[in-house]
Amino acid sequence: MNSINASTRPSAPPEIPRREALAALGIGAFVAAGAAIAQPSTQPTPPATNPTRPKDLPAKGPPTAIVPGNLAPAELHVFDEATGLFVLPALPYAFDAMEPYIDAKTMEIHHDKHHAGYVAGLNKSLAELARIRSAAGDSGLVKFWANQVSFHGGGHINHSLFWNMMAPPGKGGGGSPRGALAEAINKTFGSYEQFVAQFKATAGSVEGGGWGWLAVEPWSKQLLLFQGEKQQDLMVTGALPVLGIDVWEHAYYLKYQNKRAEYVGAFFSLINWEFCGKLYDRAIAR
Template sequence: MPYQLPELPYAYDALEPHYDEATVRLHHDIHHKGYVDGLNNAEAKLAEAREKGDFGLVKHWERELAFHGSGHLLHTLFWMNMTPNGGGTPSGSLGERISQDFGSFEGFKKQFSAAAVAVEGSGWAVLVWNPEFGKLEILQAEKHQNLTQWGAVPLLTVDVWEHAYYLKYQNKRAAWVETWWNLVNWSDVAERFEKCKA
């Protein structure tokens, strides 16, 4: 089955004033769809290569698979990680674990924001659960897939590709990251945290 663009869990204008409707429409309907289409194309080309026994372009299509597949996964998480009237601080075991692994929620928030703003070029900041290390980590992902850790489970992500914020925030990435905290869906992040620990 080809991969499909998931519907947003809210209306296009639901994240206003922090995230404008025009950007959400472009970001979801054009950019995210582009990664879904690229993923489907890479899967089809690899299937064709297996069928023909011709792997001359396998390096290219494997890169396309990683790039578009990671883009699709991270964008899907990104939309679910936001909610109208979000923000605040996490509670329960997630809140406790953040304090344990980062010293405090404020320490976590400052590190996460700094990581997001410092991504080189286009990419993401991602809060992950690393089951091998038994702790939460903050990672950067450049071009969707670079600088990640094997086995790490993404829980929370912010998109810092310019297409994610340029219409409203122009080149002010730090301003986008600061306002994005008002949208964080901590219930979604906590649910993901509990699932990956189980």
């Protein structure tokens, strides 16, 4: 499915052989499968290679609309095989599609600046590690760049999932889970209402920037609800995301200021349960 494939080509990081990049990341298969985990904390400083808006995107909104929820997880376009670079997927809806719950300007900045910054940062970090392997870089900076891979890699995948975990209100967004996911939520949390209360409390109390996650632990097949900090901290290794909410201030501050709880509450009018259900079905089938 090419409808979300509009992508960014971060400006020319040194060439990274694709296999090396994936090996350095250690999550190649994970990314390809559209599964990802992440966590929270500081505002990323867009690296020097931060791309501007992709030239193949219109000034507003996506190049083509897709039916919300009609996106298989494996089709998240986060990486370009031809160039060996991670790329910015287009939003699967217009910037104002989340109105009145999330304003258009927040969506535009969030996607075009913040998410793009994570993509550029990930490519930059991998390029720097490749330079170090070729003896052209500073070998004393492996720790720094490896840390940056975690942060920006988490940020890229988290946001790529997040856009698809939402859909326009009343047009795929809102309602409640169905099918196997609904049954698992009831079994794990006692009821949908108890899940909602605990999800809100979890996301609302993340310290600093971060995420609230509902994920499947793949060996036990159990649903876990936990916090992520920054883009990558506090994650449960191997857990496969089903639902996540970005609670960095950049996700809500223009409209909600310090009222994070109101933003988290509004998010429930936007959740694309069909997409989340696909992630769940996929996770327990592994």
